Amino acid sequence: MNRHHVIAGISAPDRRLMAAGGLIALGLFALPLFGSALVVDKLTLLMVYIILAVMWNLLAGYAGLVSVGQQAFIGLGGYFVLRLVESGMPPFLAIGLGGFLVLLAAWPLSWLVLRLKPAEFAVAMWVLAETIRSIVMFDPLVQGETGRSLVSLNAIDPDVRRTTIYLMAVVAVVVSLVLSHALLRGRLGGESQAIRDDEEAASSVGVSTLRVKRWIFLISAVGCAIAGTIWLASAITFQPRSAFGINWSIFMLFMVLVGGLGSYLGPVLGALLFFALQEVFGDFGAWYLAGIGVVAILFALFAPRGIMGLIIGKTGQEPLSMRKLLIMREG
Amino acid sequence: MTMHKQVARAAAKPAHSTGPAAIEATGLVKRYGSMRALDAVSMRADRGEAVGIVGPNGAGKTTLFGALAGTFPVNQGSITYHGKVITYESAATRCAMGIARTYQVPRPFIGMTVFENVLVAARAGGGRDKAEAADFAAHVLDETGLMKLANTPAAAAGLLDRKRIEVARAMATSPQVILLDEIGGGLTEAELVELIVLIDTLKAGGMTIIWIEHILHALLKVIDRLICMSEGRILAEGDPHDVMENPAVRRAYLGSDPE
Numbered sequence: 001m002n003r004h005h006v007i008a009g010i011s012a013p014d015r016r017l018m019a020a021g022g023l024i025a026l027g028l029f030a031l032p033l034f035g036s037a038l039v040v041d042k043l044t045l046l047m048v049y050i051i052l053a054v055m056w057n058l059l060a061g062y063a064g065l066v067s068v069g070q071q072a073f074i075g076l077g078g079y080f081v082l083r084l085v086e087s088g089m090p091p092f093l094a095i096g097l098g099g100f101l102v103l104l105a106a107w108p109l110s111w112l113v114l115r116l117k118p119a120e121f122a123v124a125m126w127v128l129a130e131t132i133r134s135i136v137m138f139d140p141l142v143q144g145e146t147g148r149s150l151v152s153l154n155a156i157d158p159d160v161r162r163t164t165i166y167l168m169a170v171v172a173v174v175v176s177l178v179l180s181h182a183l184l185r186g187r188l189g190g191e192s193q194a195i196r197d198d199e200e201a202a203s204s205v206g207v208s209t210l211r212v213k214r215w216i217f218l219i220s221a222v223g224c225a226i227a228g229t230i231w232l233a234s235a236i237t238f239q240p241r242s243a244f245g246i247n248w249s250i251f252m253l254f255m256v257l258v259g260g261l262g263s264y265l266g267p268v269l270g271a272l273l274f275f276a277l278q279e280v281f282g283d284f285g286a287w288y289l290a291g292i293g294v295v296a297i298l299f300a301l302f303a304p305r306g307i308m309g310l311i312i313g314k315t316g317q318e319p320l321s322m323r324k325l326l327i328m329r330e331g
Numbered sequence: 332m333t334m335h336k337q338v339a340r341a342a343a344k345p346a347h348s349t350g351p352a353a354i355e356a357t358g359l360v361k362r363y364g365s366m367r368a369l370d371a372v373s374m375r376a377d378r379g380e381a382v383g384i385v386g387p388n389g390a391g392k393t394t395l396f397g398a399l400a401g402t403f404p405v406n407q408g409s410i411t412y413h414g415k416v417i418t419y420e421s422a423a424t425r426c427a428m429g430i431a432r433t434y435q436v437p438r439p440f441i442g443m444t445v446f447e448n449v450l451v452a453a454r455a456g457g458g459r460d461k462a463e464a465a466d467f468a469a470h471v472l473d474e475t476g477l478m479k480l481a482n483t484p485a486a487a488a489g490l491l492d493r494k495r496i497e498v499a500r501a502m503a504t505s506p507q508v509i510l511l512d513e514i515g516g517g518l519t520e521a522e523l524v525e526l527i528v529l530i531d532t533l534k535a536g537g538m539t540i541i542w543i544e545h546i547l548h549a550l551l552k553v554i555d556r557l558i559c560m561s562e563g564r565i566l567a568e569g570d571p572h573d574v575m576e577n578p579a580v581r582r583a584y585l586g587s588d589p590e
């Protein structure tokens with residue numbers, strides 16, 4: 001008899017969760033058939049939040065790259081779409097291409113920021129976002145603070161436009177979740193976590209730290225850019241102050257920390273909570289921000305590992321955990 | 332290569348050597364401010380050889396490992412690995428080539444399980460694919476006595492198990508040269524015996540071992556040659572017992588850390 005060790009496959013409860021996730025995705029795809037315009041618009045925003053939370057978690061939770069400048073890519077994605085559309089490209093094609101252009105822009109930037117120490121990286125990303133915003137504001141097309149509308153989107157029938165953007169958002173969420181699952185279960189997952197825990201030790205066991213960090217950085221930049229273009233398409237007007245706003249980073253931080261940093265499902269739960277809070281308290285203006293702050297403080301004090309930490313505390317295990325368990329197999 | 336050249340090369344090297352060393356350092360200098368942690372250090376280890384390094388605290392032993400493994404660049408000097416210059420290669424590249432190190436103060440990946448710690452080393456440094464890496468990591472966990480902790484968080488491991496994780500991670504990269512930094516400290520006599528058996532197994536498999544250790548009697552059971560460092564320099568090297576008898580060594584080493 002031949003005994004050997006393998007990494008355990010996905011557990012039965014996790015398989016059920018994934019099947020449930022698949023059904024939810026199907027439901028979301030079908031939603032425009034019966035959902036009202038308002039619901040579709042709201043859910044588009046929720047999808048944007050989920051993508052952003054997943055991307056920020058990939059960066060900070062798995063690779064230890066805490067960034068407060070991801071709005072650089074959200075804004076840049078929006079700006080590229082605006083530019084492409086103004087030069088005559090059909091808007092929905094431009095939305096797709098925007099993400100690719102951000103990839104091209106993020107690649108040289110990664111050389112600039114990834115060699116920095118963690119605290120320097122966080123600040124450098126913010127400086128980068130502000131710098132890119134200033135440059136974009138010089139573009140006469142953007143008209144400084146005023147911004148500009150995607151006029152050609154307005155020309156499309158509102159229902160078609162809304163449904164198309166929504167479906168793009170759902171596809172982007174599904175792709176983000178499937179891709180990050182594959183990534184984290186694979187070699188890059190282990191290597192990025194090793195870097196997060198101890199970059200020097202990671203390099204001494206053979207991890208090419210810059211290469212791994214660059215992959216994660218680029219994936220997250222493109223993810224944020226796609227979220228940004230979808231958001232712009234539903235908001236229609238590109239305003240540099242809001243597209244490159246630090247708010248985005250605060251939202252991402254909130255969703256991931258409250259959901260559970262470094263867990264697969266945490267950011268999704270965090271995005272849901274954030275979305276719900278916004279729905280309930282969004283009309284209270286400044287109070288809404290205060291409410292978000294209070295929730296963040298409550299979590300920091302009583303549930304520092306977020307909603308996922310609470311679930312693990314209750315059930316003893318993390319649903320959809322990315323842990324690689326060693327098991328023995330005979331035969 | 333002609334016969335003539337081979338003879339000439341062999342003659343230029345110490346008597347124990349045949350062909351290029353597994354790893355060789357020449358004139359290494361590492362400065363921290365005005366202090367020279369390494370002050371023109373030259374040393375070599377041959378394929379399958381076990382070399383011990385002793386010396387008082389602050390002698391530069393760990394710094395030498397950092398230089399050999401590529402943890403930081405040196406200010407001067409060169410390093411070769413099987414005759415190939417690696418002075419400017421990154422730590423990751425050197426690990427992939429076959430040089431592994433442990434840390435004196437263990438540095439486990441605390442957000443991962445013990446198995447995941449070893450798995451990442453088997454995949455990244457060892458270049459094994461997923462299935463092969465898992466099985467090999469399990470084999471290494473077995474050999475280092477960590478199997479029962481495989482699926483527990485590395486953060487929960489005590490100091491001794493953290494040292495085992497250091498050794499296991501280094502072994503998992505399938506090195507040809509392994510740099511062990513004070514892995515014996517704090518072990519009981521029985522555990523020391525196990526450790527010596529493990530190192531002997533590695534050596535029997537042809538691995539080159541360089542072992543920094545304050546526990547002399549354990550070290551002497553394994554090593555072929557001993558190097559004594561002090562104040563960034565090599566005080567003496569050669570047959571372990573000769574080195575320990577060397578008056579300069581006795582003054583520098585035994586004076587500060589009697590055993």
Ligand SMILES: Nc1ncnc2c1ncn2[C@@H]1O[C@H](COP(=O)(O)OP(=O)(O)OP(=O)(O)O)[C@@H](O)[C@H]1O
Nearest residue numbers: 363367368386387388389390391392393394395435
């Ligand atoms: N990162 C650093 N910055 C400044 N000085 C350093 C650094 N690392 C080591 N040193 C200094 O270099 C010298 C050599 O240190 P090293 O750790 O190599 O000694 P060692 O021989 O390993 O000692 P020990 O037996 O205590 O482990 C010491 O004086 C130490 O303080």
Ligand SMILES: [Mg+2]
Nearest residue numbers: 392393394435
């Ligand atoms: Mg030391």
